[in-house]
Amino acid sequence: MQTRKSRRPRVQVEAAPSVLPTERPGQEGGKRDANRKARAAALASASLSLMLQRGVEAVTIDEIVSKAGVAKGSFYRYFRDKEDLVRAIVAPLERPLRESFERCKAALSDARAAESLAAAYGLFAAELAGVIFAHGAVVRLYLQERRAPGEGPRAPIADLARFVDASALELASFACQRGLTRPGDSRVSAAVVVGAAEHLASMALAGDESLRDPSVAMELIVIILDGVRATGSSATSSA
Amino acid sequence: MQTRKSRRPRVQVEAAPSVLPTERPGQEGGKRDANRKARAAALASASLSLMLQRGVEAVTIDEIVSKAGVAKGSFYRYFRDKEDLVRAIVAPLERPLRESFERCKAALSDARAAESLAAAYGLFAAELAGVIFAHGAVVRLYLQERRAPGEGPRAPIADLARFVDASALELASFACQRGLTRPGDSRVSAAVVVGAAEHLASMALAGDESLRDPSVAMELIVIILDGVRATGSSATSSA
DNA sequence: CGAAATCGTGACTGAACAGTCAGAATATCT
């Protein structure tokens, strides 16, 4: 079997490469275990910096192993292919995102008025900012390739993007049903919020250091809340 | 000279490929001219659909010429390489965008109050919607690869993205200076507006047909204006 | 119509690439 690049192989039947380091030999404390973690981390880290510089598709396995200081054969002991590597790189984002979405929905469940909306969204934004800056490089990669087609090595990023969009839509629908936001098509408000937050994060991570200030996140919140808030509550936010 | 893929060649000194169809022989009316246009269009169209499906980097010249029904040598008579092709594909977007930005700025120059802001932005949005739906496939490609690194075949898209960001920032600063929008960091409001509009456009173009309704654009405007409007003017938008 | 140019073609080249594998190196266990 030889697939050359990631050009539409999509034929793998069951995944499960014959050999992958599950946790076969010396567990946890051993030198084997430490080596494994170090190697996987070196590969992921080298990939990440290369992919941020030149894009996921342009980076080759040879470059990755060269930069990571590892033999090519070793790569395939840890990852089935580039798509598998990308999946491993972005995987740490999903859980904290999902949990923050869930906590925000729970907070909205208890919300009775507009100030509860502000509180719930404020907490949500703070949590998201934590995730974004804790996983800066990975989030940059996600943002960079976020709208990639669902095929090829960028598929895991596209999957995560779909998850974010769906979660945001669910949240927006929920808030709207409970009368916390202006009535209207929740797909629009969800898209606006996701697009605005992600683009701002992209700027903050890729460029301007000064955009990382907490006041920037506050400004985003104020703008979004004023745009989305249910009419009838107090007018615009107090600056 | 052989560069294999677009892997960091970046060595070209002066561009200007030895032979490219400027307008050498039979001008304008001739059969040559018609053939040229038809071929270039076939290549661009084939590229566009392939790139939308699998991404700019994954598509090969062989696939493009095969789909376009053209010999490989002909490709290189029309485009220097894939980057050149991408530049030709997205080029038609820049002019209308620039002109809309300029018209919007001019409208803001004449604006005296909040309703002028709404009028200027409303017209701007209508013009943008026109561009977006007139060049649907190209805009989809732009949105798909918008945050790509500035190297490689996606560079022309990254350039266009920088242009959009810079223009939006200029517009936001201008509106803010004139007191038409809430005081604050214009980088934030510009990022919010661009991110929101582009993400919504991405949804409308890639997915849901129903998001193409003009009422959706109106909803976007209302949300953004309420989030951005200078305090002191009338409260939230009338529905 | 015939000459002179441009244009189209597709086989060809050299290089880069993904993925493999036999043997060397290393860790673990007794």
Next chain:
DNA sequence: AGATATTCTGACTGTTCAGTCACGATTTCG
């Protein structure tokens, strides 16, 4: 320490790809 299993290594293979070029087809122009 010795035996055994796992892991690392990098040379190797077959393929794919970008870019070229000599030649035949087509168009233009006198």
